Amino acid sequence: MKILILGGTGLIGGALEQHLSADHEVECIGRSAFTSQDVLNKLVQDKDLIIKLSGANIVKRWNAAYKQEIWDSRVETSKQLKIALDLLTNKPRIFCASAVGFYPESLCEQPFNEDCKHPGTGFLSDLVVAWEKSSESLAKEVLIFRFGVVLSVKGGALSQMLLPFKLGFGGPVAGGKQCFSWIHIGDLLKAFSYAIEHPEMQGVFNLTSPNPITQAQFGKTLASLLHRPFLLPLFKWQIKLLFGEGSQVLTQGASVVPKKLLKLGFQFDYAESRLALKDIIHNKK
Numbered sequence: 001m002k003i004l005i006l007g008g009t010g011l012i013g014g015a016l017e018q019h020l021s022a023d024h025e026v027e028c029i030g031r032s033a034f035t036s037q038d039v040l041n042k043l044v045q046d047k048d049l050i051i052k053l054s055g056a057n058i059v060k061r062w063n064a065a066y067k068q069e070i071w072d073s074r075v076e077t078s079k080q081l082k083i084a085l086d087l088l089t090n091k092p093r094i095f096c097a098s099a100v101g102f103y104p105e106s107l108c109e110q111p112f113n114e115d116c117k118h119p120g121t122g123f124l125s126d127l128v129v130a131w132e133k134s135s136e137s138l139a140k141e142v143l144i145f146r147f148g149v150v151l152s153v154k155g156g157a158l159s160q161m162l163l164p165f166k167l168g169f170g171g172p173v174a175g176g177k178q179c180f181s182w183i184h185i186g187d188l189l190k191a192f193s194y195a196i197e198h199p200e201m202q203g204v205f206n207l208t209s210p211n212p213i214t215q216a217q218f219g220k221t222l223a224s225l226l227h228r229p230f231l232l233p234l235f236k237w238q239i240k241l242l243f244g245e246g247s248q249v250l251t252q253g254a255s256v257v258p259k260k261l262l263k264l265g266f267q268f269d270y271a272e273s274r275l276a277l278k279d280i281i282h283n284k285k
Contacts, residue, residue, distance in 0.1 A: 093199065099131075105252050108179040
């Protein structure tokens with residue numbers, strides 16, 4: 001297949017490019033794809049599959065301008081892509097990224113799955129609703145993956161956590177009771193390959209481990225694998241001081257499970273957090 005990955009310069013895009021290149025012809029472009037409509041129109045020509053991952057990093061300090069960048073990098077880019085796709089005679093398959101930020105806050109014991117149609121409240125949920133609506137407009141049969149926190153030492157949240165944990169500064173974040181919905185990078189890549197092989201997959205699919213855990217449980221597991229203590233708390237007010245309104249990404253949590261993937265028979269290689277973290281840390285994935 002000829003595959004185009006848009007917004008593919010981050011952790012997931014880079015990993016997908018390497019993974020899919022073994023069997024397919026893959027072109028991976030960052031946000032430069034959206035610098036002009038003409039550029040985008042040319043990129044989508046003769047593609048069998050387009051994977052749209054574009055989106056500015058949300059784990060930063062937010063202000064009005066950056067919130068607009070977060071929004072536009074997801075929603076407005078989809079509008080550009082729709083214009084490009086409407087010009088094509090032969091339509092490609094479309095896979096789009098989304099996030100578990102769609103769901104309301106919940107405890108790990110009360111998980112949500114794709115049957116939940118009522119989003120949470122606040123900027124993140126509003127963002128995901130608009131993001132998915134713009135993605136659904138791209139084609140009749142769009143596949144939307146709602147990502148949990150992607151675990152890898154090559155980028156993302158875990159790579160940022162490793163150094164302080166290795167130095168013994170690990171501890172509960174904002175009390176540690178918020179639920180942490182995650183996925184091993186290997187299972188994410190496996191799910192994309194599975195979706196390519198199963199063209200009947202469409203609509204929203206949660207891309208998370210079947211076993212969400214609390215932030216404190218996750219942190220304790222990471223600390224124990226690194227043979228370090230898990231003692232120093234990071235309080236909510238400290239996180240808000242660092243990230244402002246953006247602190248909610250770290251202080252709020254939703255329990256999310258991949259009901260639709262499991263129903264199809266998809267097998268997770270790393271369903272348990274200890275197994276996933278051990279593999280990632282020891283094998284530098």
